[in-house]
Amino acid sequence: MKRALALLMCCAAAGCGQNMETQPKYFEYEPAPLFRDGRVLQAPVAGTVARGDLARAAQAAQKPPLSAELLDRGHEEFDVFCSPCHGRLGDGNGIVVQRGMPRPHSFHEDRLRQAPDQHFFDAMTAGYGAMYSHAARVQPQDRWAIIAYVRALQLSQHATLDDVPAAEQERLRAAATP
Ligand code: HEC
Structure with missing residues (x-):
């Protein structure tokens, strides 16, 4: 009995004669008479909040306090996501x-040294000219971490001996004198 049923189902499936590739379906930008506005891509219902959006918005609004962990995270993320274009030093090379x-x-240009953190955050979130958005790749708290690291990079390229702890200053002076 079971065998007969399986045979029957096979015949029914084969009889359909349509495979997955040729099944009728809509493509994103085609017109769709099924919907009132005639579009395949339907806008979300007013007031829709995508899962995770509220948490991400909260992270975006809250710059985390500076810490060694934040800088380490920013270093890692910068090297992965930004350095391919901006260079590991942020010099754009x-x-x-x-x-x-x-x-x-x-x-390290003056304009970008003086630009507020938000400028960097917004460039990552929305993209900037030829640069695409990183919103889907870099979470908001990691965007803040990257900014902290970019600030460290900026400092590193304009640092003087006075920025170094006294003990290190001695060591550097000794190393510099032949
Ligand atoms: C695929 C290459 C590429 C990647 C990856 C990239 N950028 Fe960019 N970024 C650019 C280019 C090119 C511009 C200049 C775009 C223009 O002026 O049209 C730019 C512009 C910017 C600006 C605006 C600079 C200004 O002149 O005001 C900021 C800030 C920035 N990027 C930060 C980042 C950060 C942070 C990351 C990593 C999360 C990143 N970018 C990743 C290519 C990239």
């Missing part, structure tokens, strides 16, 4: 730029 991507301004 990453490997992708060397292969033809437009060169971004160096983070």
Whole structure:
């Protein structure tokens, strides 16, 4: 009995004669008479909140306090997501730029040294000119971590001997004198 049923189902399935590739379906930007506005892509119902949006908005609004862990995280994320174009020093000379991507301004220019953190945050979130958005790749708290690290990079390129602890100053002076 079971065998007969399985045979019957096989015949029914084969009889359909349509495989997954040819099944009728809508593509994103095609017109769709099924919907009142005639579009395949339907806007979310007013007031819809996607899962995780509220948590992400809270993280975006709350800059975390500076800590060594935050800098470490920012270092890691910067090297992964930003350095291919901006270079590991943030000078805009990453490997992708060397292969033809437009060169971004160096983070060590005065304008970007003085730019508020929000400028960096917004560039990552929304993209900036030729640079695509990183919102889907870098979570808001990691965007803040990256900014903390960019600030450290900026400091590193404009540091003087006075910024170094006294003991280190001695060591550096000794190393510098031949
Ligand atoms: C694929 C290459 C690429 C990657 C990856 C990239 N950027 Fe950019 N970024 C650019 C380019 C190119 C520009 C300049 C765009 C323009 O002016 O049209 C830019 C511009 C910017 C600016 C605005 C600079 C200004 O002149 O005001 C900021 C800030 C920035 N990027 C930060 C970041 C950070 C932080 C990351 C990592 C999360 C990142 N970018 C990843 C290519 C990239």
